[in-house]
Amino acid sequence: MNILGINPGHNGAAALLVDGNLEFYIEEERLSRSKYDGNPLMGILEGLKYGIDVLVIGGTSPQLPQLPWTGEDPYSALIRKHNPNVQVINVGHIHHLGHAASAFYNSGFEDAAAVIVDGSGTRQEIQVNEEGQKNPGFETESIFSCDYEEGIKPVFQALGGNSDTQRVVSDNIEMDSAITLVKAYEAVSEYLGFGFIEAGKTMGLAPYGKDDELIPSLFYGGRGNKNVFVPNYPAGAHIDHTRHPYLTLKEDPKSWHSDSTKVTDAAKNLAWAVQDETQRLVGDLIEKAVKTTGKKNIVIAGGYGLNCVANYYYKKRFPDLNIYVDPISHDGGTAIGIAQLVYYTETKDKTIRPLSTLYLGPKREETYDFGDIETTDVTPADIAKMISEKNIVAMVQGRSEAGPRALGNRSILYDPTDPKGKDTVNKVKGREWFRPFAGSMMQEHFSEWFETYGMEESPSMMYAMDFKLEKHGECPAITHVDGTCRIQTVTKEQNEVYHTLIDEFRKITGVPILFNTSFNLAGEPLVETLDDAMRTIKNSDINYLYLPELGKLVHYPYNDSVVEEVEEAAA
Ligand SMILES: [Fe+2]
Known part of the structure; x- marks a missing residue:
């Protein structure tokens, strides 16, 4: 049975399960080349190559647009042209269930409590009295109890709301006209001049800040401080900065994105505060999940699951819990979760299938006419030497990574020991000065280098x-x-070429770690195809592209203005 799950919405995505096994996962932006692209029509086309028996539609609303004539939604209509008998299941009425299913079924645990921390899930009408009065709110944090016998059952729900939401607090519901964790993070991100979805930039800025008594408390009892945040569900929220002289914006925050000398204490310290307060509150939610379900296995998903600083904080705070964070915890991952939910519910299968790889992009065989472009035959040892000599090398191999990070198949690699490395690569990629870079290392050296x-x-x-x-x-x-450092451990089994390359770098430098950042330029999706990769190196100061499957290095010399600029500044 082929089940295709799709997430319409930002992070549009499609995932295909074949008899319960994850065949592929792809975000629409990788195929359409439009960042955060929403309607996964190209993902559906990938699914149609295999055949689709069941379509599961997620997202954050059960309401779908209707096509003229037949009244069908566009996704079902496209698939029906290929399979008139396709079964369609719409689960948009409870978005967090998709997050919980993805986290639980991928975790490999027999049972778990799922903790979902998300911006704005499905709008729900909660009955608040016996007269049937309804109270509107948007899913924000949820706890589910999960196992293979009973499935995934809601235990607790916090909902955010606008001015028409009444305050209701009981053992299993909390709601009022305030924002909660992720919307607060989004509002701070917007205040700092980033997109609301670019919370990762706020997280990157946070360590430059510190505790600051001039910044008001951002939360009271887990709910956003109404003197700071103005809710606007489901779209977002903003900071009422005119009420707080310290936070009043005197110039466009974007002015310090490219100039570290202009960043204000208020900006840095607000980023620090929202990181600190939200991670502690999620920690409290984990405690609540343990208390209400009695489980020691915790799985985490929802957009906040991508907060790698908070994820490490939970590991430190809860040494006795088994914590699994869904690696595709943003909305895209719900495409996998809802397909799994339908599969396990309909088949009663109890097979545990831990997510074993993130190299889940569609399989493709590609050719490329390099024409006059110089290519040379190379080995991993040659590439390691080039990187140790401070060359930026992009690498493309195999299937693309699921989720918002590169793990050695669509990566830009560099020498982590170069003191100018961060500035150089940030400039080449067009990123802000404060954003840190990740690393990939040989798993066998992990505990020598990191507090694990x-x-x-x-x-x-x-x-x-x-x-x-x-x-x-x-x-x-x-x-x-x-x-x-946001670190990836690599084994031979996970990615043989990448492991070998890091080992060759270790032989030269003594450091079993490579600088690894996603192969894209600022504002663009990760490259998916060889065509995307070539276009990117042609449009950037990246001169080298390593293609291990061909054993080739592509050399595309371009003017090195950005790299030279950084070198001159450092001289
Ligand atoms: Fe979500």
């Missing part, structure tokens, strides 16, 4: 971890201002 808090590996790069004290200073290009 019981973790044996970090294959999905979900944690910003402390370098061990004795390693401080060894990898300045990927060490954030607080001494952390």
Whole structure:
């Protein structure tokens, strides 16, 4: 049975399960080349190559547009042209169920409590009295109890609301006319001049800040401070900065995005505050999940699951819990979750299928006519040497990574020991000065380099971890201002070429780690095809593209203006 799950909405995505096994996952932006693209029509076309028996539609609303003539929704209509008997199931009425299913079924746990922390899920009407009065609210945080016998059952729900939402507090519901965690994070991100969905930039800025008594408390009892945040569900929220002289914006915040000398204390310290307060509140929610379900296995999803700083904080705070963070915890991952939900519910199958890889992009065989472009035959040792000589090398191999990070199949690689590395690559990629870079390392050296808090590996790069004290200073290009790095561990089994390449770099430098950032330029989706990769190196200061499957290095010399600029500034 082929079940295609789709998420319409930002992070549009499609995922195909074949007899319960995940065949592929793809975000629409990778195919359409439009960042955060919403309607996964190209993802459906990928699914149609296999045949689709069941279509599961998620998103955050059960309401779908209707096509003229037949009245069908556009997704079902497209598939019906290929399979008149396609079964269609709409689960848009409870968005968080898709997050919980994805986190639980991918975790490999027999049972778990799912903690979902999300911006704005489905709008719900909660009955508040016996007269049937309804109270509107939007899913924000939820706890579910999960196992293979009973399925996924809601235990607790917090909902955010606008001015028409009444306050209701009971054991299993909390709602009022305030925002909660992720919307607060989004409002701060918008205040700082980022897109509301660019919370990762706020997270990157946060360690530059510190506790600041001039910043008002952002939350009271887990609900956003109404003197700070103005709700606007489902779209977002904003900071009422005119009420707080310290936070009043005197100039466009974008002015400091490219100039570190202009950033204000209020900006840095507000980023610090929202990170600090939200991660502690999610920690409290984890405690609530343990208390209400009695379970020690915790799975985490929803947009806040991508907060790799918070994820490491939970590992430190809860050494006795088994915590799994869904690596595709943004809305795209619900495409997998809802397909799994339907599969396990309809078949009663109890097979546990832990997510074993994130190399889940559609399989493709590609050719490219390099024409006059110089290509040379190379080995991983040659590439390692080039990187150790401070060359930026992009690498494309195999299937693309699921989720918002590169894990060695669509990566830009560099030397982590270069003190100028962060500035150089930030400029080449067109990123803001404060954004840190990730690293990939040989799994066998993990505990020598990082404070692991019981973790044996970090294959999905979900944690910003402390370098061990004795390693401080060894990898300045990927060490954030607080001494952390978002690190991926790599084994031969997971990615043989990448592991070999890192090992070759270790032989030259003694450092079993490579600087790894996603292969894209600012504002663009990760490259998917060889065509995308070639277009990107032609449009950037990246001169080298390594294609391990062809054993080739593509050399596309371009003017190195950005790299030279950084070198001159440092001289
Ligand atoms: Fe979500």
